[in-house]
Each structure stands twice: as C-alpha cells, then as structure tokens.
Amino acid sequence: MTAKRTGNGSTPGDIGNHAGIQGLTRDRPWLLPSNRKIRHLQGISLRNLSLSRPPTETLKSKTADDEALPTSLITPTKALALREKKLEHSKSSNDLRTPPASRKSLGSSNGNGTLLTDPEKVRPMKGKIRRRSTLNWTNAPPQVRQKKLEDVALSRLADTWFSLHCQGMNEPVYVSEMLEKAMNFDFRFFDLNTYGPWITRRDQLIVKFWARTGSEQDYSLVLEMEVHFRSLQYIGKSLESFHHPLPLNCVLMHLSDGIYTSFTDLPLDEPVLASPTGPTNVHSAQSTSTFDELMRLSNLDDCIQDALATREKITSQINSILEKQRGNRALVQSAAQAQDSWTSSKRAVSTAQKQIRTAQTRRSELQASLQARRSAMLFGTRSQEKSQSHLVAARRTLADDVSLQKETRSGVKGQIRRVSEDLLQIYPIEPIPKKALAFTIRDLPLPNATSPSVDVATTAAALGYVAHVTHLLSLYLSVHLPYPITPCGSTSTIYDPISISLQSEAARTFPLSQKGAVTYRFEYGVFLLSSNIELLMSRQGIKIVDLRHTLPNLKYLLTVLTSGGGELPERNGGRPGLDMFSREGSPMRRLNTRDCGSGEEANGSLAVTLLKEEKSNLRLRSPLGRDSGYLLSKVL
Numbered sequence: 001m002t003a004k005r006t007g008n009g010s011t012p013g014d015i016g017n018h019a020g021i022q023g024l025t026r027d028r029p030w031l032l033p034s035n036r037k038i039r040h041l042q043g044i045s046l047r048n049l050s051l052s053r054p055p056t057e058t059l060k061s062k063t064a065d066d067e068a069l070p071t072s073l074i075t076p077t078k079a080l081a082l083r084e085k086k087l088e089h090s091k092s093s094n095d096l097r098t099p100p101a102s103r104k105s106l107g108s109s110n111g112n113g114t115l116l117t118d119p120e121k122v123r124p125m126k127g128k129i130r131r132r133s134t135l136n137w138t139n140a141p142p143q144v145r146q147k148k149l150e151d152v153a154l155s156r157l158a159d160t161w162f163s164l165h166c167q168g169m170n171e172p173v174y175v176s177e178m179l180e181k182a183m184n185f186d187f188r189f190f191d192l193n194t195y196g197p198w199i200t201r202r203d204q205l206i207v208k209f210w211a212r213t214g215s216e217q218d219y220s221l222v223l224e225m226e227v228h229f230r231s232l233q234y235i236g237k238s239l240e241s242f243h244h245p246l247p248l249n250c251v252l253m254h255l256s257d258g259i260y261t262s263f264t265d266l267p268l269d270e271p272v273l274a275s276p277t278g279p280t281n282v283h284s285a286q287s288t289s290t291f292d293e294l295m296r297l298s299n300l301d302d303c304i305q306d307a308l309a310t311r312e313k314i315t316s317q318i319n320s321i322l323e324k325q326r327g328n329r330a331l332v333q334s335a336a337q338a339q340d341s342w343t344s345s346k347r348a349v350s351t352a353q354k355q356i357r358t359a360q361t362r363r364s365e366l367q368a369s370l371q372a373r374r375s376a377m378l379f380g381t382r383s384q385e386k387s388q389s390h391l392v393a394a395r396r397t398l399a400d401d402v403s404l405q406k407e408t409r410s411g412v413k414g415q416i417r418r419v420s421e422d423l424l425q426i427y428p429i430e431p432i433p434k435k436a437l438a439f440t441i442r443d444l445p446l447p448n449a450t451s452p453s454v455d456v457a458t459t460a461a462a463l464g465y466v467a468h469v470t471h472l473l474s475l476y477l478s479v480h481l482p483y484p485i486t487p488c489g490s491t492s493t494i495y496d497p498i499s500i501s502l503q504s505e506a507a508r509t510f511p512l513s514q515k516g517a518v519t520y521r522f523e524y525g526v527f528l529l530s531s532n533i534e535l536l537m538s539r540q541g542i543k544i545v546d547l548r549h550t551l552p553n554l555k556y557l558l559t560v561l562t563s564g565g566g567e568l569p570e571r572n573g574g575r576p577g578l579d580m581f582s583r584e585g586s587p588m589r590r591l592n593t594r595d596c597g598s599g600e601e602a603n604g605s606l607a608v609t610l611l612k613e614e615k616s617n618l619r620l621r622s623p624l625g626r627d628s629g630y631l632l633s634k635v636l
Contacts, residue, residue, distance in 0.1 A: 027241075029234040030257035036229035039200035043189035043254035044162060044176070046209060050248040051158060051222060157181045158211040160222070164192075165206040166199055172208075173199060181214075189254065203229040207251060223249050225262075232260035413564070419476050420561035427469050429555045439551040441465045446551045460490035460513035463526070466550060467492040467512055470532050473557070479539050483528040494528045526550065533557065 031040060140148075159180045163172040173195060176187045193200055209223040235242045237258050246261075253260040289297075322329075432438040432445060439446065446462035447454050468487040474480070484495045492512045502508045510525030511517040530547045537544050537557050544553055 027234070027236050027258065029260075031255065033230040033232075036203060036232065036255065036260075037200060038166075038202050038205055038229075039193050040229075040255045040257075041192060041205070041253060042256060044187055044207065045252040045254065046160065046162070046185040046187075047246045047250040047252065048248045049156070049158060049160065049183045049185070049211070049222070051156070051211065051213065154214060156183055158183075158213050158222075159219075160185055160209060160211040161219075162187065162207055162209045165208065166202060167204065167206070205229070209249075209251075223251070225251055227251075227253065227262070229253075229260075231262065233263050235259045235261055416476060417562055417564050420473075420558050423469055423472060424558050424562060427465050429551060429558070437549055437552050439555055441469075441551060448546075448549050448552075456514050457490065460515060462551075463512040463529070464489040464492045466554060467494070467529060469554060469558075470529065470536070473536055473561075474532070477536065477539065479536055481532045482535065483532055485529070485532065494525050494532075496524075496528060 159178055160182070161178040162176050164174040165172050174190055174192065176190075179185050179187065205227045207223075207225045207227055208221060209225075210219040211222040212219045232253060235244075235252070235258065239252075239259065242259075247263075250261060427441055429439050429441050430443075432440060437448065441462050442465055444458050444462040444465065445454075446459060446466065464487065467485045470481075471485045471487050482498060484497070486493045486495070490513055493509050494512060496502065496508045496510065499508070510521050510528060512522070512525050512529065514522045527547070530550050530553070533550065533553050534544050534547060537553060540557065540560060542557065542560055547553075
C-alpha cells in the first residue's frame with residue numbers, strides 16, 4: 001500500500017493531468033522559494049486518499065484503450081481507418097493493456113502510417129482478457145445497489161495520521177492526531193518554532209502518512225513524501241479560489257503566506273535562477289556576499305537571538321509572577337465562589353421566606369375555614385337535637401293529619417256524591433224508550449246530531465240545562481274549564497279563548513241556540529260544550545266513547561260520581577234550603593207528584609206559598625246563588 005513520491009513530491013501517474021494551465025492566474029506568494037523553511041509550515045492537509053497501489057508498469061507510448069487487447073488484431077478495414085486517422089479511442093474505464101508477452105505479438109508500424117501484420121496470424125480464441133462488465137448490478141434492486149455503493153464508499157474511507165521526519169533524526173519531529181473514516185483530511189495546525197533553529201531553518205522535510213481501513217487492525221504506511229520547500233507550487237490563500245483538480249493522495253502544505261502543493265506538471269510562475277552550465281573549477285575563487293552584507297546578516301541574527309532570548313526571559317518572568325500569585329489567585333477565586341454562594345443562599349432564603357408567608361396565609365385561611373365549619377357543625381348539631389325533640393310530636397301530628405286527610409277525602413267524595421245526587425234529582429236524565437243512546441233532560445229530548453225535524457226551542461232549552469249542569473260540576477269538582485260557559489237557559493253561550501284565528505270578543509263567543517245564529521257557530525258551540533264534558537270525565541278517570549253523545553256522556557259522568565256505598569252525608573253547616581230536595585214530605589217532593597194540578601186549591605196555594613218561601617231562602621243561603629233561583633223559577 002506504499003506509494004513513494006519523487007523528489008518534488010508527485011507520483012508519476014500524476015504527470016499529464018494538468019496540461020494547459022500555463023495561462024492560469026494565481027495570487028503571488030509572499031515568500032521567495034529560497035526563503036521557505038520548516039518554521040513557515042503551519043499545517044498539512046491530504047486530499048483524495050487512495051489505498052490502492054499504482055501500476056508498476058505503464059506504457060508511455062500510448063493510452064489505455066482497446067487497441068492493446070490481444071484480440072484486437074489488425075484487419076484491412078482497421079488499417080484503412082488508421083490511415084485516414086479518423087479512428088477515435090474508446091473511453092474505457094479500465095486498464096486493458098496486455099502483458100509484455102502478448103504485446104510482442106501485435107503488429108508494428110513501418111514509419112509511414114502502414115501497420116505491418118502477419119497474414120497467417122489467427123485471432124486467438126483462448127486466454128482472452130475480457131473487459132469487466134458494470135451491468136451486472138444495474139438492474140438490481142435498490143437495496144442491492146445501495147449496499148454496493150456503500151461498500152465502494154467504505155473501501156475508500158480510512159483512519160489516517162501523519163508524522164514529520166528530518167534527515168539525521170531517528171525520532172519524528174511531529175506526530176499528528178488520528179482522523180477517522182474520511183478521504184479528505186484537514187489536520188490540526190501546529191507550531192515547529194519550539195524545536196530550535198537547527199530544525200526550523202531547514203528546507204527539506206519527510207512526511208509519512210499512515211492509514212488503516214475498517215477491516216484492518218494495524219496501521220500501514222500509505223504515503224512517504226520527501227518535501228523540498230523550494231519546489232512547492234503556490235495555490236493561493238485558500239482552496240475556494242483554486243479550481244484546479246487535485247490528483248490522488250495530494251498533500252497540501254499550509255505555510256504562513258498561503259497553501260502550497262507539489263505538481264510536477266504545474267508550470268511555475270516563479271523565475272528560476274539560472275545555474276552555470278559550463279564546468280566549474282573547484283579550486284578557483286568565487287564571489288560571495290560583501291563584508292557589509294555579512295555584518296548586517298550577523299547583526300540581524302544577533303537581533304533575532306536577542307529577541308528570542310528576551311521572549312524566553314519574559315515568558316519565564318510571567319510564569320514566575322503567576323506562580324507567586326497562585327495563592328492570591330486561589331484566594332480571589334475562593335472569594336468569588338463565596339460571593340456566588342452567598343448570592344445563591346440569599347436568593348434561596350428570599351424564596352423560602354416567600355413560601356413561608358404563603359404557607360402562613362394558607363394556614364390562616366384553613367384555620368378560619370375549619371372554625372367556620374366547626375361553628376356550622378355545632379349549629380347543625382343543635383338544630384338536629386331540637387328537631388329530634390320535635391320529631392316525636394311531629395310524627396304524632398303527621399299520623400293525625402294523615403287520618404284527617406283520609407277522612408277529608410272520604411268526606412269530599414261523599415259531598416260530591418251528594419251534590420251529584422241533587423243534580424240528578426234537579427236535572428233528571430232519562431233514556432227514551434226504544435231509542436238507542438237517546439236521552440232527555442227534564443223531559444226535554446236532546447239529539448246527538450243536528451236534525452231538521454228537531455224543535456229548535458226544545459234543543460236550546462235542553463242545551464241550556466246541560467250547560468248549567470256542566471258549569472256546576474266544574475265548580476264542585478274544582479276543574480277549570482278551557483271553554484268558560486255562561487249558563488242562561490235557552491240563551492246560554494260558551495267562550496273560546498284558545499283559537500288564534502278569532503280576533504274580537506264577539507267572534508270568540510258562540511251561542512248554544514240555533515235560533516237566529518249561524519249554523520256552524522252553533523255546531524262549534526256544541527262541540528266546545530262536549531269538550532268541557534270530556535275534560536270532566538278525564539279528570540275522573542273516565543274514557544269517553546264518542547264526543548257527539550252529549551247527554552249520554554253527562555249521564556255517564558253523573559252515574560260515576562253518585563256511585564258508592566253507604567248513606568249520603570249530611571250537608572255541612574245546615575242549609576235547609578237545599579235539604580228540601582232530599583227530605584220526605586218536603587214541598588218539592590209534593591210538587592213532583594202527578595196530582596199536583598188536580599188537588600184542592602187550599603193545598604195548591606199552600607204549596608205555592610211554601611215554594612216561594614223556600615225560593616227566597618235559597619237565594620239568601622244557597623251557594624248556587626242566582627242560578628239556583630233561576631232553577632227554582634223554572635221548576636215553578
């Protein structure tokens with residue numbers, strides 16, 4: 001793996017790669033070639049590392065092409081093409097030159113462009129050197145191609161370091177750090193002025209590069225280069241302005257005035273000093289520098305030595321002062337650390353005090369909350385004890401109230417039953433024989449549907465009775481009717497407060513008499529009356545069969561209200577005006593007999609007198625008020 005450079009630092013394979021660069025303009029260096037010394041070297045870089053050996057035997061006369069193949073024999077067609085000089089070389093990526101034994105069998109030229117061939121020469125069919133194919137993994141999967149590329153890249157990467165040597169010294173002058181896994185290396189800069197003038201004033205240096213790949217354990221010598229600083233070519237201040245391609249294993253020297261390298265084929269811009277070509281006489285006297293120049297050089301050397309001595313002296317003084325002040329520096333550092341610690345402690349104390357104040361405030365709030373809760377618990381306990389003391393009496397009172405409520409409910413039911421019995425006696429609803437679902441109220445028939453043969457006045461009077469009974473039941477049952485009724489005999493009306501299509505009050509009032517009224521308004525009023533009866537039945541848990549059966553529904557409702565066992569309760573508060581309807585021998589009972597009109601005049605006048613008295617009493621005492629008086633007037 002060792003590639004040894006020539007005296008100027010370039011390998012023979014690099015020759016010819018940089019032709020035609022004579023006109024390239026570059027920056028001028030500050031140092032003359034004769035002034036470049038080891039002391040000016042500040043760093044080394046390596047570009048395009050190659051671990052493969054250069055070919056030991058190369059052809060200088062021709063390029064690497066298919067013409068060197070043993071199978072590429074000369075044919076008349078190829079000879080004609082060569083005479084015309086229009087044959088272009090193939091751009092092969094491999095060195096296809098044949099070994100020397102095979103090369104001797106190829107044809108030679110006679111000097112005028114005609115190739116001499118052996119006519120009896122036959123193309124050999126065995127032992128051919130075939131061109132390496134690169135298409136074996138072109139159509140491979142992406143994973144295989146990626147693995148192939150990674151293997152190729154890893155084969156070029158290596159861990160590298162270098163060492164600097166001088167002639168006459170067994171040990172290296174400088175050993176660099178090791179850089180891993182790269183092809184281009186930029187090593188750390190260094191200073192060689194500390195080795196003294198015996199080394200720093202030299203203009204020759206040996207650089208050795210050592211490398212190993214990932215599969216190797218030990219380092220091997222890759223490149224050994226003997227550098228002559230006078231023969232280095234100047235590149236520039238930096239590589240950014242240099243666009244020239246660099247060869248393999250190119251070593252870049254970082255001097256104090258720029259970057260240098262060694263190109264054997266790069267034309268030199270520096271003028272080369274002419275050397276005498278004629279023979280020189282060793283024993284003859286030659287001209288040298290003048291005495292003044294030698295004195296100035298000596299003075300300059302003395303000044304440099306004095307400067308170096310002064311620098312060493314100042315360095316030692318500074319070191320001694322620093323050594324003396326080490327205790328003071330330690331004290332200052334400890335004081336600074338103590339100050340920082342004190343500041344941190346003070347900050348921590350301040351934070352802790354804030355936390356303590358917050359905790360105290362929170363504790364006070366919690367104590368106040370606990371005290372309020374204790375007070376509330378104490379008050380609740382006292383209230384509970386007080387409630388417990390009243391609980392026994394309250395339970396006794398609750399039992400009495402429950403029993404009283406039951407008695408009141410039974411009494412209310414009895415009173416409703418008694419009132420319903422009275423209403424059935426005042427407004428008897430009887431079925432018409434031989435007619436299904438046909439009833440009369442106070443001997444006035446009320447059909448279930450409008451018929452032309454029905455008397456209008458009779459129907460109006462019957463509807464007035466029904467409206468009156470419905471109104472009274474809503475009062476006794478404490479049911480609010482959605483359609484209020486104004487009972488007034490045959491001229492009763494009903495009011496609709498729900499319909500939104502009706503605007504005026506007169507339009508919302510519907511008559512229960514067909515005489516002098518529009519038919520649809522009368523029918524709508526009967527419908528509203530039947531709706532009120534339906535509401536009363538639903539409040540008692542009764543399901544209506546047909547809304548048009550007004551009298552059957554009212555009879556059914558009164559029958560349910562009067563149903564029950566036991567005797568009817570007495571009227572509370574003693575109202576003799578209403579008790580007359582249920583007592584035997586009362587004037588009302590006598591009035592309902594059939595012989596009322598054919599009896600004696602004295603009995604009739606007495607009955608009329610008693611009836612008038614009862615009528616005045618009812619007006620004063622009865623809860624029915626004006627309606628009861630109107631009812632009694634109808635009875636008379």
